[in-house]
Amino acid sequence: MDIVDEINAIHRRVGRAETPAGEGRTVLLRRSYDTSVHDLWDAVTNPERLPRWFAPVSGDFELGGRYQVQGNAGGEIIRCEPPRMFRLTWIFGEPVEGGFSEVEIRLSPADGADRTTLELEHVAVIDPQRWTEYGPGAVGVGWDLSLLGLGLYLGGTMIGDPDAWGESREAREFMTLSSNAWGAATVAGGEHPDAVAAMVANTTRFYAPAPPAGPNAP
Structure with missing residues (x-):
């Protein structure tokens, strides 16, 4: 894949x-895909297709139903308007008293008969110390990886072993x-560049630590 093109697509x-x-x-992510609204809706809501690009998800896939992403977050489906949006x-983990975290997915036709734009918006109350340390990249990088996986899947390309990759x-x-x-988006959102530089460094260190030294290092 062309990494730069994939980054710039979002x-x-x-x-x-x-x-x-x-x-x-x-945090809001927007990316367009070469498929119809109905096919993209099915790709992001069908429990048989979700593991092919995201992760296994179990639960009741209906309004008011509860779901669980394997090894990740869970919750309740609180709004659903097929094939346009769900929230x-x-x-992640035990609910925090007074906490708030919601994700909304919105689909809309893009230019072309079989091209659809997906918007993913994640709204959450964040611990100030955690925000200062990592900023939006703490969740943003993970969502970028999800949209990358979706694009590869819809394009007929699969990552053979996600853990190895x-x-x-x-x-x-x-x-x-x-x-x-995400650092650039944070500066555009009004944060001071010096504070953002520290966020980016911490986020990068978490997601992409330096590889081990040695002749067999990837």
């Missing part, structure tokens, strides 16, 4: 939003550029 925005639990932070709570030079390059892109 539009990113960082902002703030009022939530029932207080002021929250928002769900997104809770995650340790590869290609993956580290993608996650490093993703971290930098």
Whole structure:
């Protein structure tokens, strides 16, 4: 894949939003795919297709139903308007009293008969110390990886072993550029560049640590 093209295919925005639990932070990702609205809706909601690009997801796939992403977050489907949008709570681990975290997916026709734009917006109340340390890249890089996987899947290209790929030079390059892109979006959102530089460094170190030294290092 062309890593730079994949990074540039995603539009990113960082902002703030009022939530029932207080002021929250928002990350928004937008990317277009060469497929119809109905096919993209099926790709992002069908439990048989989700493992091919995202992860196994179990639960009740209906309004008010609860779901669980294997090894990741879970929650409740709180709004669903096929094939245009759905919103769900997104809770990792035990729920935090007074916490708030929701993800909304929106689909709309793009230019061309079989081209669709996907918007993913994640709104959450974030611990100030965690925000200062990592900024939006803490979740943004993970969502970038998800949209990358979706694009490869829809284009007929699959990553053979996701765990092995995650340790590869290609993956580290993608996650490093993703971290930098979220840093640029954070500066555009009004954060001071010096503070953002520290966020980017910490996020990059978390997702793409330096490989071990030695002749067999990837």
